[in-house]
Structure formats: structure tokens, C-alpha cells
Amino acid sequence: MADAIDAIFNKTKKGRALFQDRNALSTEFVPDRLPFRETQTTNIAQVLAPALLGSKPSNLLLYGKTGTGKTAVAALVVRKLLAQDDTKRILTTYVNCRLAGTEYLTLAKIAEGLPMDEDKKIPLTGLSLGEVVGRIFKTISKHEIHLILVLDEIDYLVNTNDDTLYKFTRSGENTAPGFLTIIGISNDLRFKDGLDPRVLSSLGEEELVFPPYTTEELRSILAERTKIAFRPGVVPESTINLCAALAASEHGDARRAIDMLRVAGEVAEREGRQRVDEESIRKASDKIERDTVEEALQSLPLQTKIIVIAASRFPGGTSTGEVYLAYTNLAKKSGVEVLTQRRVSGIVAELDVLGLVDAAVVSKGRRGRTKRIKLLVDNETLARVIGEDARLLELV
Numbered sequence: 001m002a003d004a005i006d007a008i009f010n011k012t013k014k015g016r017a018l019f020q021d022r023n024a025l026s027t028e029f030v031p032d033r034l035p036f037r038e039t040q041t042t043n044i045a046q047v048l049a050p051a052l053l054g055s056k057p058s059n060l061l062l063y064g065k066t067g068t069g070k071t072a073v074a075a076l077v078v079r080k081l082l083a084q085d086d087t088k089r090i091l092t093t094y095v096n097c098r099l100a101g102t103e104y105l106t107l108a109k110i111a112e113g114l115p116m117d118e119d120k121k122i123p124l125t126g127l128s129l130g131e132v133v134g135r136i137f138k139t140i141s142k143h144e145i146h147l148i149l150v151l152d153e154i155d156y157l158v159n160t161n162d163d164t165l166y167k168f169t170r171s172g173e174n175t176a177p178g179f180l181t182i183i184g185i186s187n188d189l190r191f192k193d194g195l196d197p198r199v200l201s202s203l204g205e206e207e208l209v210f211p212p213y214t215t216e217e218l219r220s221i222l223a224e225r226t227k228i229a230f231r232p233g234v235v236p237e238s239t240i241n242l243c244a245a246l247a248a249s250e251h252g253d254a255r256r257a258i259d260m261l262r263v264a265g266e267v268a269e270r271e272g273r274q275r276v277d278e279e280s281i282r283k284a285s286d287k288i289e290r291d292t293v294e295e296a297l298q299s300l301p302l303q304t305k306i307i308v309i310a311a312s313r314f315p316g317g318t319s320t321g322e323v324y325l326a327y328t329n330l331a332k333k334s335g336v337e338v339l340t341q342r343r344v345s346g347i348v349a350e351l352d353v354l355g356l357v358d359a360a361v362v363s364k365g366r367r368g369r370t371k372r373i374k375l376l377v378d379n380e381t382l383a384r385v386i387g388e389d390a391r392l393l394e395l396v
Helices: 002-012 040-054 070-084 101-111 130-144 152-161 163-170 195-204 215-229 237-248 253-268 277-298 302-312 320-333 342-355 379-386
Strands: 060-063 090-095 146-152 179-186 208-209 357-363 369-375
Touching: 040 060, 040 070, 040 146, 040 179, 040 208, 060 320, 070 090, 070 146, 090 101, 101 130, 101 163, 130 163, 130 179, 146 152, 152 163, 152 179, 152 342, 163 179, 163 195, 179 215, 195 237, 208 253, 215 237, 237 253, 237 277, 253 277, 277 379, 302 320, 302 342, 302 369, 302 379, 320 342, 342 357, 342 369
Parallel strands: 060 179, 060 208, 090 146, 146 179
Antiparallel strands: 357 369
């Protein structure tokens, strides 16, 4: 084993480094210019600009498919806003609601970005949601903070419980003389359909839709990132064209295109290639597809995994009602609380956004419309990934 490890390291040392700045292809990298998003950038800047004069900006909702630049544009504008803030009272906090997992942890993440007094800091468990929200509001008020709160995948928070979101949108007198402005980001264009009318009226003050990138736009974005990330001459134009074409077929996903280019570079380096060729791109595409599905499955909460298993019982697809009946039986067998059909429908919608199920609305003539749910994960992958969870091994 030691010899094998040494051989890998020696091969790497003798090989040619293809990257000059690998970080330029990471999801956290936000360049100073985002091509083809000038209109959205300008609009968001205009909405947030009143914060520089001490006034509360309108809440803002950003919609669009994954990889259309929503998070990157919001991060760029907020970064430049902070640079222009002479008062140093503007703070910004970013939370991915799906990754946070629960409403409580989302609130705890928000509190982390605030100057909480020692006795007001939020423990990971133990407080009521109302107490956590109250502490956040009191901190904003006490320090006169102008908080720009970016909630990525905000639909996950709404599907869990939209009561907290309602309190945030109506925080005015509780946070004065500070204020709280929300930038909500969602991959689901139907996100507003599930909002409480009270939340909708105060949250959706300003809205922006981000269209998918075209093949040519993706090619231009990749060409710019290539100049930063790779050594000159390492990535030929044909490789960039193929990468853009593959990503454009996936709804114009720039994040996927950039990730594919990074993985292709790593594949080429590992195999000792002198350039990132088209074969490297195809290998990267296959690897990303497998890794994305497996990572998504592994990160699902227990209840959601049970719903996935229920959907797998119907290879050809079936109705929401049938999936709910199967889920109910599996949940009882596992000894977990049975969720309501409305909540299960919300989780199915989340799985649809993640690309793990297809939840298409079909017409039943005079009997109205219904959703037909079909799992998009093969049984082998499902059994391997979900089978790693000892609680679900028996069900798989």
C-alpha cells in the first residue's frame, strides 16, 4: 500500500500541472463580472441601494433553474454594497435553507452572522423557535443593524414552516431602528404557489427571473474561466464547445458546466494527459451525474428517504395518493411519525426540483388533474446509497 501511494505521488510530481488557479472553478468563486447577467445585477443593485442611505430596501425574490447565476449575482451585489457602506452598519448573512436542514438550524445560522451578546447566543438545540427569532430581532434592534439576509433555496424553509418567514417579513417595529431585508432564492418557479397569502404580499415586493444560459453564453463563460483556471494552451476550443453543449442540454446550467470543466481537468491530470480533451469532458460528465445523484440521496432527511423508497415501488410511475399509501405503510413499519399527505406532496415537489423524481401534472378529463410521480433513480443506486442507512436497510 505504501508503495502504491508513493507511486501516485511520484507520478503527479513528474506530470504537468494543468491548473494555475483551481479555485476559479469552485462553486464559492464569484468573479468581479458576471457576463449575461448585467440586467439582473443592475436591478438588484437598484433595489438594495437605499440601504446606503439608512433606508430599508424592499424584499426580493430571485427565481430560475439551478446554475442560472442567482446566487452568484446576489453575492456580487451584496459584496459591492458592503464595500460602499461608510456606516459599517450593513451586515449580510447567507444561509442555504436545504443544507441547514431544519428551521431551527436555519435560524441558528442566521444568528451566527450577528454580534449576539454572550448570554443571547443560540445553542444548537434547546430553545423555542419564537425565542430564537426574538433574540435575532433584539440584536438587530440593539446594534441598529441593517441586515441583508440571503436565503438560498428558500422554498425548503417554506415547505417546512412558513410562520418564521412571515415573522421576518413583518419584523419592522421589532427590529427598529435597525431593519431586516430578505433576498429569497428559489430554483422552483412554482414556489409562490405554496406561500401563505400574508407572506406572499410582504415577501414578493420585488421579483426577478433568471433565464437559462444559451450554449453560446455558456461557451463564453467557460472561455473566461479557463483563462483564469488553466495554464495557456491546456484547454482547446473544441473542449470548451463540448462542455458548453452538454451543459446547455441540461437547462443551461452554468454551475454544472464549470464543475464539469474542473472535473475534466482533474481527470486529465490524473491520467497524465497534456491537455483537457473531449474524452476528459465525457468522463467528467458521467462522473458528475453519478456523484450528483448519490450525494443528493445521501443528504436527504429520513422521512424524505422513506418517500423515495415508496416511489420506487412503482417503476412505471403512479399517483400521489398511491405513493402516500405506500409511504404510510413504510413509515409505520419504520416506527417514525406519519406525515400528512399535504406535507408529503411538498416533499415530492422538492424531490422534483432536485431531479430525483418526475412529478408531472397529468389531466384526467372530467375528473380533473393529478400528479404522476416517477422515480428517476435506478434501483441499484437506490439500494446502494439508502441501504447505507441502517434504519432503512430492511425497507430497501
